[in-house]
Amino acid sequence: MHAIVMHTPGDPSVLQYVELPKPQLNSSTALLVQLKAAGVNPVDTKIRAKGPMLINTNSPTVLGCDGAGIVTAIGSEVTRFNPGDAVWFCYGGLGGLTGNYADYILIDETIAQPMPHTLDFIHAAAAPLVLITAWEALYDRAQLHSNQTVLIHGGAGGVGHVAIQLACLRGARVATTISNNEKAALVRELGAECVINYRDTDMNTAIAEWTQGRGVDVVLDTIGPEVFRQSIPLVAPYGNLVTILNPGGEFDWIEARVRNLRISLELMLTPQLRTLPDALLAQGRILQHCAQWFDSNQLRIHIAATMPLAEAAAAHQQLEAGGMMGKLVLTPTIANAV
Known part of the structure; x- marks a missing residue:
């Protein structure tokens, strides 16, 4: 063969x-x-x-x-x-x-x-790999449920575009980050409500406006350490931050601790x-x-x-x-x- x-x-x-x-x-x-x-x-x-x-x-x-x-x-x-x-x-x-x-x-x-x-x-x-990854990250690690808000980084990517759909199937409202108009069109078709082009939009401002200042219940990081770090202040108190990558490096965990966040790692x-x-x-x-x-x-x-x-x-x-x-x-x- x-x-x-x-x-x-x-x-x-x-x-x-x-x-x-x-x-x-x-x-x-x-x-x-x-x-x-x-x-x-x-x-x-x-x-x-x-x-x-x-x-x-x-x-x-x-x-x-x-x-x-x-x-x-x-x-x-x-x-x-x-x-x-x-x-x-x-x-x-x-x-x-x-x-x-x-x-x-x-x-x-x-x-x-x-x-x-x-x-x-x-x-x-x-x-299979992206389905299982997104399912375990959202449903098992973050325990996502209906009426929650979730930010999915890299929504047009392999894991991201599946995660948007799984979140919507669970009854959650979805925000996602993308880098161009073609990707924006795809994620909207898949059910994303708040679409953030990180190249020309401040992510913190966009999430604050979308959640009326509360922050999202769940963040799924599919990008890496810097995005993981930037996501901490975007999560509502008692929320969940899940990454499918090695968060790496040294972080100041004070804000995550004050918010009482649950930090989860996902490797299918x-x-x-x-x-x-x-x-x-x-x-x-x-x-x-x-x-x-x-x-x-x-x-x-x-x-x-x-x-x-x-x-x-x-x-x-x-x-x-x-x-x-x-x-x-x-x-x-x-x-x-x-």
Whole structure:
């Protein structure tokens, strides 16, 4: 099979398009999935640049956490799927050969979920990581509920554009930050009420006006340490500030303490990194729930571009350049031949 591999960390040029042996069933509950598409996420570029997150794995590393495809073979004790079933999932890509930048992947049947009926493989492959991240950040960490206000930084990005929709589905009112008119139009379509172009609008003033000086109940930071720091005075007393990135650096926590804020960290990869089967099952239930929303036209995924698997390095360059709306997706050559 074809796959994109990296032997050492580095810039996008370390990604190589090579032939690898096709995986073989290795357990009674395994699925062999022919991948039709693989989502590209910022974590892929970070692993490529810094090295695998999972240690004690054999080189090379196949990247890619998000996948969608067709089950082609099943283990003797598999009960949930049959050959020919369409599945989507977020698993692998953190080290070793288990990753979705490839023609095939082996996963346990507990990891895979039936693909939403209304999605094609490209949209399905783009969705799992950002869905689970946004769900856990808003629903689990921040405990968002109806009639609350939430500020989502980077609302046109991969996690951001999904988070806007999940917040609206929970009955919350949404503010978001963007950088241009095209992104403003997208986030308004998705349900954002207060749209702040941070290039020409003072964020503190905009949030104060929108909330009548109270501050928002929840902030979701998808950008990084400086935005995390700037968000503290935007949160209402007893509110929630959640970041999906390392907040880094030294902060003056006085204002956060005076406001009695709850600070939360969100990393949806923890169940894989710490081998937590129950948490993986919980993430599967998130995908099941979101599949129902897709099939009832209450949820959508915005695709920025689709590129052939062989052009993974170019996809990484495009993602790292910034300014992306929605998600990038890679498609294996074999996907177009079946």
